[in-house]
Every structure is written in C-alpha cells, then in structure tokens.
Amino acid sequence: MRDTILAIVVIVNVLCGILVYFLPDIGNYILLGIASIGTMLAIYDAFIQKKHSLMRAFPIVARLRWIFEEEREKIQQYFIEDDLNGTPINREKRSIVYQRSKREIETIPFGTQHNLYGKGYEFVKHSLFPKNHHHIKGERVVVGSDKCSQKYDASIINISAMSFGSLSKNAIMALNQGAKMGAFAHNTGEGGISPYHLQGGDLIFQVGTGYFGAGKTIEGKRVFDEEIFRLNAMRPEVKMIEIKFSQGAKPGHGGILPAKKNTEEIAKIRAVTPFTRVDSPPNHAAFSNFDEMIAFLQKVRDLCDGKPIGIKLCVGNNEEIEAMIKAFAKVNNYPDFIAVDGAEGGTGSAPLEFTNYIGTPLIEGLIFIDKMLKKHGLRKEIKIIASGKAVDAFDVVKYLALGADIIGMARSFMLSLGCIQARECNLDSCPVGVATQDEDLVGALVVEDKNVRVKNYHDKTIEAVKEVVAAMGIDTISDVSTEHIYRRDSNNEIITLKKLYY
Ligand SMILES: Cc1cc2nc3c(=O)[nH]c(=O)nc-3n(C[C@H](O)[C@H](O)[C@H](O)COP(=O)(O)O)c2cc1C
Secondary structure, three states: OHHHHHHHHHHHHHHHHHHHHHHHHHHHHHHHHHHHHHHHHHHHHHHHOOOOHHHHHHOHHHHHHHHHHHHHHHHHHHHHOOOOOOOOOOHHHHHHHOOOOOOOOOOOOOOOOOOOOOOOOOEEEEOEEEEEEEEOOEEEEEEOOOOOOOOOOEEEEEOOOOOOOOOOOHHHHEEEHHHHOOOOOOEOOOOOOHOOOOOOOOEEEEEEOOOOOOEEEEEEEEEEOOHHHHHHOOOOOOOHHHHHHOOOOOOOOOOOEEHHHOOOHHHHHHHOOOOOOOEOOOOOOOOOOHHHHHHHHHHHHHOOOOOOEEEEEEEOOOOHHHHHHHHHHHHHOOOEEEEEEOOOOOOOOOOHHHHHOOOOOHHHHHHHHHHHHOOOOOOOOOEEEEEOOOOOOOHHHHHHOOOOEEEEEOOOHHOOOOOOOOOOOOOOOOOOOOOOOHHHHHHHHHHHHHHHHHHHHHHHHHHHHHHHHHHHHOOOOOOHHHEEEEEOOOOOOEEEEEHHHH
C-alpha cells in the first residue's frame, strides 16, 4: 500500500509539473506547490518519522485518521447522536436547559421518544384532581440544625460547586449574578472566593482539602488557618459553609487544577505557583477521625458565628458512613446539611478510573444517607442536598422523593451559560468560554446576557417542578415520596421506588 500511495503522489506531482511547463499561470503554480508539499510529506511519513507505524505504512492517508479522531466528538454530536443517546447529558435534556434559559418554546411535538415499555422506564402518576401549580408550596427550605444560629432560607435548586479556575471569571460572574436575580445560592467550589464570586449572590463557601481561601502552605503542606477562613466565612454573601470530603466524579482523589488553567490570578487567589498542576490531597489535614472531624465542624461553625455547616461526599464505604452518623448522634453534634454527590457527577478534570469505577451512584447514596439519618434520629436536624445529573423537573421531583431536601446542579447551570458539552474542560480550550482561562474564549461569554439565562433556567425549572407536583395532586413539594415514583422493572412489572428500595 505504501508504494502505491507514494507512486500516486509522485505521479500527481509530475503531472502538475508538466501542466506548469505548458500553462505557466498562477493557479497551476499553486497546484504544483500543493502537490510538492504532498510528496515531501509522503516521503517524511514513509521514511523519516519513526513514531507512527500507521503513517509509515499509509503515508499522508493515515493523517486523515488523526483529523477524524480530533473531530470525532463533534461529528458524533452534530451528525450521529439522537435526542436520547448523547452522554453524559443527552440532547433532549440539553435542549430543555437551553429553552428554559432563553425562555423559548419548551413544548415537544407529536409524542414521547422514550420507550415506555423498556426496563427502567420511570414516571409519576397524575391525579384526577390536579392542583393549581401557582399554589404549590415548598420551593424554599430552611437549612440549619439546632446547633446553628444563622439558618439559611434556601431555594430547592442551587448551583453546585464549581471553582474559579475550573470555570472562567465570566462564567462565575454570570452564575453569581443569576443567583442574585433568582434568589438562590451559588457554591464557590473548592478554589476559594474570587472577586467574581462577589456579585451579590448568596454563596456557599466550599472548603476542600487544599483549604484555598481557608488555609496556607506550611512546609509544602496545605493546612487550615482560622484567621484566613474567618475572613472569608464572615463575608455577608457567605450563607453556608461546605466542607468537602469527596465529589462523585473522583471520590478519594482530591481536586485537580490543570497547569494551563492555573493562571497568575488564580494562583494568587489559591496561594500556589502559577502554571503548575495543582492537586489537592485526598484527605483533610485538619482531622483524621470522627471525633476530630466533629470538633473541626464545631470550630468552623464558631468561626463563622453560627452559619450552617455542611459536608459534601459521595457515598463510599457504607459501614464508615453509618459509623460517622452514629458518631454525630452519640456526641449530639452534627453538620446542618450533608451534600450527597452521585458517582455520575461532573468534574472539570478527573482520572478515568475514578470517574468510571469509584463511588456510589446518587440514587443508592441518597437513599442510604436518608435511611441512616432516620435510623439514628437525625433526619429532622440535617438537611440533604443531592447532586448528580439533575436537569429537568422530573429529575428534581425524583431526587426529592428519594430523600433530598435540596438539589444541587452543576452541569445544568453550565448548559444555561451556553456550554455545548464539548468536553474540553480539562484542556483550557472550552469553545464557549465557560470552562477555560483563555482570555479570547472567556471574552466570548457575555455576562449581561448569560446571567439572565442562569436565573431563567432556575425559575423555569422550579415552575416545571410545581407543574409536575400539581399534576400529581400534591400541595407541597416536600410531600413527594418514594411511593410516588414508578419504575418498570426487569420482569416488566411496574413497581414503586418505595417497594424497590425500602
Ligand atoms: C466543571 C466542574 C467543576 C467542579 N468543581 C467542583 C469543586 O470544586 N468542588 C466540588 O465539590 N465539586 C465540583 N464539581 C462537582 C459538582 O459540584 C457536582 O457535585 C457534580 O457535577 C454533580 O452535579 P451535576 O450532575 O449537576 O453536574 C465540579 C463539576 C464540574 C462540572
């Protein structure tokens, strides 16, 4: 094959040479130039470069493979994927976010594309006496146990943790301004509080194992610092504190900030060296057992004068989680909320094995936390925030039914900012300026346009939740429960999630 390709390239080159000899115009000179470059490339591929066997065997032609490999995702998304099979978030779900964000038509023509008779199909049942959705109650939930003195009146939908660093400054500003307009909360992510977070929206200040904005480096190790933490935690915008143990996309790993995205500005905010990859450790330096952890949570609560304190985790070892909740009950001290992240959760950057094979998916994790809190008598004090691919109102209703009080959404809000699921968050080349630090790309995201979309998506989704709940004949959102969600199981029978999981 190699000799055939080389022969074709040389013949084309010679023919172009003859053409130029008889018709020496500019067009033919250009043709000859292209043919000559082709011949040189073919010789280089076949005889000089030694790295790529495919290129040695198929000079020039093999280069097409690299081009198609590069463009595979785009070709897949634009030409191949249908409404229901795109991953991680399918086109139907992405479209509803775009439509709600832009307040565009959000109805579907001609009927469902879902297979209602397929295994795993889920639905709720409507009432003969539906309610008026304008009168549905329960879109806000008060977070704060009896240990907390500054309870927070939260929306049932908030922006889940995503740092400045992972996201661009314009994305952070638009999210925060949208949160302000819609009166919901914006989680800072573990990268600390930047000026872009301070647009007036309510903040959940996340403290990860890197203690960015809450610690300092001593002998190369990141440690918690009371003064630095208090300075940030006491800001009036900060309504709740979240101590991060793990996130579903990389549980047991710790955060990763790719070197390219660690700009001078971000490095300054995090007090690290710019343009180096920053890996947060997998565990907290501030505590190493349950007693120390509970003492730490109380210290954090005291340092911010009693704001609600929570922990974020993806459920791992069930015995460990039960032991932790038991320890809370035993000493009668506990966090005000637990944010449960499903293994299906998103990330800016994670190792493949951690994303694909570690951690409990949200449904099982959420149910387990809910059961354990009930078992140990803490369910009334500790609120549950659930995150993991909640996009439309059915997702929200389902997770609330399974035990969540509040839903956190990360990627849905990215979509509301114009994210096209290019899946380049770890490369600094996000084409829509959401998950990049490249100034030109960041500039493409117009904050004044996108902030409204963030608010619209929140508001329209809450409205859709109310419509679903109203159709079910229920007055208050928090009254939905596992007996309201039906699933077709592998025997083709319809069972409730209550029967399946309880
Ligand atoms: C770009 C990006 C950055 C994230 N950064 C953080 C982070 O700093 N801290 C954290 O706890 N979770 C982080 N997450 C996880 C989200 O907060 C959330 O838990 C997870 O994506 C599940 O929500 P989703 O399915 O709605 O995206 C990040 C997710 C994404 C997509």
